[in-house]
Amino acid sequence: MRRESRGQGMARVEHSTALERELLVSIAGGDASALTALYEQMRPRLVAYLSLIVRDNGVAEEVLQDTFLAVWRGASRFRDESSVRSWVFAIARRRAIDRLRSMNDRFESDTGLAAHIDARPGPEELAISSATQSELESAIRQLPRIHQEVLMLLFAYELSYSELAAVLAVPIGTVKSRISNARRALRRELHRRGSIQL
């Protein structure tokens, strides 16, 4: 006899730090000081990330407050199915996009963000590593937001692909595509600036 059982694959995708989890347990129990502690721990990177999305540091601070109110209210719903940081970042991102939506002409949906992806074939034979660090930094500053967001989460915050997928609310395959597109866009920008040449 040979039969197969297919479990209901609820992936516990990522690990959180014990500290973040403990803080979240305390927050769910009504401990406001735990919320303050989590806030202080995550705030610098969150506000930088939110500023990248909303392009206004003041609005970013407002969204940050909204985010932590949502954390306060939703801590008991955290089910250990993602890391704490990706859960909080995902909340923040949704709040930021909601805020942009409320600002009408400044709203840019994910579909709109995706429109920035430069999928045109680039000068593939050019090595990005031949550019200087300052040239690279300058080019990154000029990239569309969707590429900056991926690079920030990848390298400044060192999120894994599955954490990125959770934050961006896209499949992992899309995460990989966005990563690849960011590199392509950077190469194109460097080429446009003459930092790398044929």
Add this chain to the structure above:
Amino acid sequence: MTLGFSGSSGPHVSSQLAAYHNGTLSSDERLRLRAHLETCSLCRTESNDWSAIAAASRSVFEGFVNRSASTSANSPAVLSTSLPIQFDQPLLSSNVTAISRKGDASMMNAQFAPTHGAPPPLRQQAFAPAALLVVVLAVAIAVVGLRPPGNRSDHRPSIPAAAVMSESTPSLSTPNPASEVAVLSDSCNVEPADLTRLDLIGATTYENAIPLPDGPTEGRAGIPADALPTGEPASDEQITEVTAAVQQLIDCIADGNATKLSALFTDDYWRRMNALGMDYDSSNARGYAPLVRPSSNGVPLMPTIEDVVVLPDGRLAASLIPTVGMMSRESFDFYVFAEVDGDLLIDEAAHSYDRAELHLQVNDDGFSDTTLLVTSGKTDLTVTNTGTTTHSFVVDELNIRMELEPGNSGTSTIVYEEATLNFSSDMPGDTTPGFNGTLTIDFPDLDSTPPAITPEPMATTCDVDPASESVFSVTGSPSSASVLVRPEDATPGLLTEIDTPSIPIGSYVSDEVANEINSEIATLAACLANGSSLQVASFFTEDYFRRLGGDGVMVDPTDAASFVPLQLPASEAMRLTPDVSEVILLPDGRIGAKIQMGYNGFMSLQWQYYVFANVGGTWLIDEATFVGKVTRVTLVVGDEGFEPTELSWTMGITELTVTNTGTRTHSFVEPVSGMNIEVAPGESESMTFIPGISGTFTFTSESDGDSGPGFLGTLVVTEDEAATTSG
């Protein structure tokens, strides 16, 4: 014998390089990737790109984080609408400022310090962000009664204490591997040679093993495979040496230093080149080292090395087959190596080929096909005149002219060169359009960029025609060889594991094709949730079912679960979100893709690999398997109970074999899925499980009389870290 990308996955590594440089790969993945980087120059180039991007990104964004942290903690209220990473001014929003004016630091301390313990340091500063948060919360609590939805006793998050205690430190502190890559990229580690030896002429130490072609223009063009020398199989050590020599060649081509590159060839190599009258550019290996390389990139990828032999004169020889980026394996390179002062150097080399055939007819109305396509390295084109008058076949650029009497045939060999050329008949009277055509010689480019896959909207209806039930009873052999090679000791069956390194390699497909595959899988997911088993069956080729039969899989036509290697939804309401990635063109023209199924927004730990064949313009699933390690577990059950009574599984694939040593029938009820396996006395039965959740469960027997304590066991399911990170 086949060597090649040992333990690697060709272009698959591209998608892992960013994770490699942000330190989130598992140690196993890092080791595998690093091993691959040692053998892949192109991958190292891309890795170096990511290393540079990572460093620059950290500088840009971490500098921004630091600025954001410091500005808001000491902030006068200044607004900015500039791009954040370009701003220099400290910022705070007007709204936040307004809220903060409702209280100051002393007020906050007075209100909250008794309740929440010692105030954090930031409360000492006006407008400190943590204090702002407390103010916001306090106002919210006071005004609208905002509270967390519970209290300490009954609404704590459902995080098991054991899970909290067992968590390891995340990968944030993982060292950046960039420095290791920098070392790897400098692997053309040979002493430069004197380029004057490229002009050497005269006798050689060994006679030519590769037969000399007729003329100088044929020198690069190649030698038919059936004319190549043969020898005795080489030892493993010799194969390793040849592999290292080929890798060194590729590394030095990537390095671009002609004097170092030329040191990899013997003096006799140059004597032979000069004897052939080759007109080569000493600074460009493409001119004298026959090694197929993608036309869009000057650096070849590590070829598959086959048929390493010891020639009768003691030298080693091998076939180098460019498996990446090619449609066929008919064109390859043949290298002969001689040992010089302890080093294995290239002594002879030639492009070689297995001859492909193309047949064309011409009659009094013209050619039977006016758009010829040649995709292999060398093709014998045979033209047959079926008309009543003499016709010819002429390709000026290739110096081909065959004049054919009625009923006669002529053959000409077309040597690979990318081009689109005109052919015609130049006989008087052959002036109609049918006597003119185009001959396209195409060499598919390697695409090292993954295709961009557009997320499909979640399909909810299964709008496909059902397959015929006859598909379940097809017999015979599949038309394509299986590329998903299962381990020899794998148990036959649908849920057979396959190791990642044995996944085939190929070049990435276009965005268009990748999205066709993605759309196909999205529709399949909808049919798995809402369609009939025959509708699901319509996504598979007949050969797929032939393969299942060959593997001994019993298929139930009414149950898609019996033939689809995908975790099925538990209910129609369960949201299936397939993730398609790594869509590549296989050497046999089929498409391979990695499929990972998500449920209600979470990705499954397991993934599958599908091979698609184009049937009538539609991509159908031709092969499929789970990918990953199968853990095999045995359990004995007797009349007194189970032995052992404690089982520990991971969330990966587990194959359980239950042996009944008792005198009556017993059973095993798997507690996660509820599946029951009955075993007759003296028999053994096997079942494969994929427990989808972790935890501690109780397993039992449901058979009559199995009520004692020995028939209660504990099953502990833990997360499989490797599987968790494999996506």
